[in-house]
Amino acid sequence: MTTSVITSRSQLVNWRNAVFVLFAVNGFGAATWIARTPAIRDALDITIAQMGFLLVGISGGSIVGLLLSSHLLHWLGTKRTILGSLAIASVGLLLMGLGTEVLASYAFTFLGLALYGFGTGLCDVAMNVEGAVVERTAKKNLMPLMHAFWSLGTVAGAGVGAAAAYADVGVGIHLGVVSGLMLVTAFVATRPLRGDAIAEPESATDRKERSGFAARMAIWLEPRTLLIGLIVLGMAFAEGSANDWLALAMVDERDVSYATGALLFGVFTVAMTVGRVLGGPLLDRFGRVPVLRVSAALAVVGLLAVIFIDQPVVMVSGIVLWGLGASLGFPVGISAAADDPAKAAARVSAVATIGYLAFLAGPPLIGVLGDNIGLLRALLVVVVLITVAGLVSFAAREPAANSSR
Incomplete structure (x- = not known):
């Protein structure tokens, strides 16, 4: 990796904005199929438990x-990855839409979910590593x-998913159009990326230690990496269970329409966005540990309200919290x-992998339990x-050299 320098503010802004766009297109793709899960379930005519095992495709x-991300990043770099x-x-x-609507095939839909999951899992680590380099170059908490993007x-x-459901647009057409838009955006947004060319100063020994497979x-x-992974695991369960x-829980257990169910999921995503936009200033003022503890408390209170109180205002308020x-x-x-920039790719890969265990184990676990005691319970x-994540939040404390607290 060669050292390069950002020669102008416009270069830095273009680079940062490209990363913002990549995060946004990933979120758009995820919400596209999530918002259509009730229609996917009905088109395939499957039970909640079968739906849970179908979602194992994307998680697996x-x-x-x-697991492959740190090695592929080493071989290919962030831009090509x-x-x-x-x-x-x-x-x-695209395969997901074809499997659901055209073929009505559980196996083909599972294959589409697995390919989509592989691509987004790999991209998650790569764009977060690229984003970490942007942060260090800009010297700002970005x-x-x-993640707000x-x-x-x-x-x-x-x-768009709620509108498509309301207009009775087929899942195949909806997912196919979004697939094409995602591909075009990927080609445009990756052009300004520079993470492969920006490096922290390091010795030959540092490079060898960082790049070796065993390392x-x-x-x-x-231990610290594993504890941070546990934090991400608990909070990924909080996010993934809503996704x-x-x-589906609102449609089945609160008797709302498909479109209303998609809109309530939209309320959750809006709340997530607001939390992330405000997160930077809050982290600068209070630090990671207090913010994580309060976040865990809010998620627990909100989730309990959604589970136990069947009253529209309380339900929406709970979703917001x-x-x-x-x-x-x-x-x-x-x-x-x-x-630690020298080991960022490997550590981000490990932490993200632990977090994604929530998306692997969560769907079948919640699906089987949902068939027996109801989705909400x-x-x-x-x-x-989430409670466990709050209790181990101390592991995310800032390094002493980087914190004035």
């Missing part, structure tokens, strides 16, 4: 992408704002994992995991 694909991963994700989204993408995706795998034995089940509480766990965990498992 994501885990594979995450992001472009390739988004191309794979767009193909997966990671929450980057992911949430803005989900807001837009949920809105990248040894990250998995670091997978909120719209749930979204605000879940908003900062992932970006703060990624920032903490990237504290099954979400009590998520309450427990």
